[in-house]
Amino acid sequence: MISGRRLGRYLGAAYLFVWIGSIVAGLLSKSILDSPTAEALERTAESSSQMLWSAMIELCITSTGIVVLATLLYTVLKGHNPLVALVARGWWIAEATTLAISTLGVFLLIPVSEAYMEAGASASSPFVAIGDVLIGFHARAYDIHMLFFAIGAITWYTLMFQSRCVPRWLSSFGVATAALALLSTILILGADVDAFILAVPTGFFELTIGVWLLVKGVPDTDPEVVTA
Secondary structure: OOOHHHHHHHHHHHHHHHHHHHHHHHHHHHHHHOOOHHHHHHHHHHOHHHHHHHHHHHHHHHHHHHHHHHHHHHHHHOOOOHHHHHHHHHHHHHHHHHHHHHHHHHHHHHHHHHHHHHHOHHHOHHHHHHHHHHHHHHHHHHHHHHHHHHHHHHHHHHHHHHHOOOOHHHHHHHHHHHHHHHHHHHHHHHHOOOOHHHHOHHHHHHHHHHHHHHHHOOOOOOHHHHOO
16 A cells, blocks of 8 residues: 555656756757757757757656656546546657657757768758758657647646645646646647747646645545555
8 A cells, every 4th residue: 555645755756857857858958959950950969969868868757757647647536537537647648759759850860960060061951951850840749749748737637626636726726837838839839929938837836746745745535546
């Protein structure tokens, strides 16, 4: 039997694990990938190990952490509504899968950037075109992963609100930030509007709930929830 406090600590640790992985991967690669394509290729070639680490962290820490987090949330919330919890887990498995796919753009960009530097200015156009495709692929896959994240998060945090496994102010905060993330993603995918700032509050929520769960755990209200 796993107590609610112990299970909550696992869940809190998973939240923080994913949060740290996402932040570190973004810090390593975002400024490079947001540059004009030719500059991005130059900077990738100069910082290939940095970009490789970014992709590896996103793949091995963030994506894997999302799967673990979804499984733990399902364990906590399936006693309240097993079907909805299963659907929410499916959304976040799709999120993790799409995020992992997005890293292919970064992995492939590294050899392309090296070929670009070797080719020189006179023969660089094909590599710039390929780099543009790879950066675009990464960005679009990342945006789609955010769509899966937001829909799953709204579902999870609505279940949290109903089950009272965390205080309702906290689950309400989660629903609100996930709704903003969903709006951000719709604007980006549907209208090509850079509204990523609307998704930033989700990071504050994940940090908050991660720390809260580490300290407080979850209540032992459902025998199925605490079965090892």
